[in-house]
Amino acid sequence: xxxxxxxxxxxxxxxxxxxxxxxxxxxxxxxxxxxxxxxxxxxxxxxxxxxxxxxxxxxxx
Numbered sequence: 083x084x085x086x087x088x089x090x091x092x093x094x095x096x097x098x099x100x101x102x103x104x105x106x107x108x109x110x111x112x113x114x115x116x117x118x119x120x121x122x123x124x125x126x127x128x129x130x131x132x133x134x135x136x137x138x139x140x141x142x143x
Contacts, residue, residue, distance in 0.1 A: 086117055 093110045096102060102110065 083117075083120060086113060086120070089113055090117060 090110065090113050093102060093106055093113070096106070097110070
C-alpha cells in the first residue's frame, strides 16, 4: 500500500509540474482505482468486525 501511495503521489507531483504522458495518465487512473478498492475492502472489514452490544435501540433527542 505504501508503494502504491508513493507512486500516486509521484505522478500527482509530476502532473502539477511538467504534465503526464498518456501512459502515465493511464497508470495514474489504474493506481487510483487500486487504491480505492483496497481502501473500500479495509473499510468493509472494519465495519464487518463491529459488534453491537446494546440490545435496545436508543432514542436520539
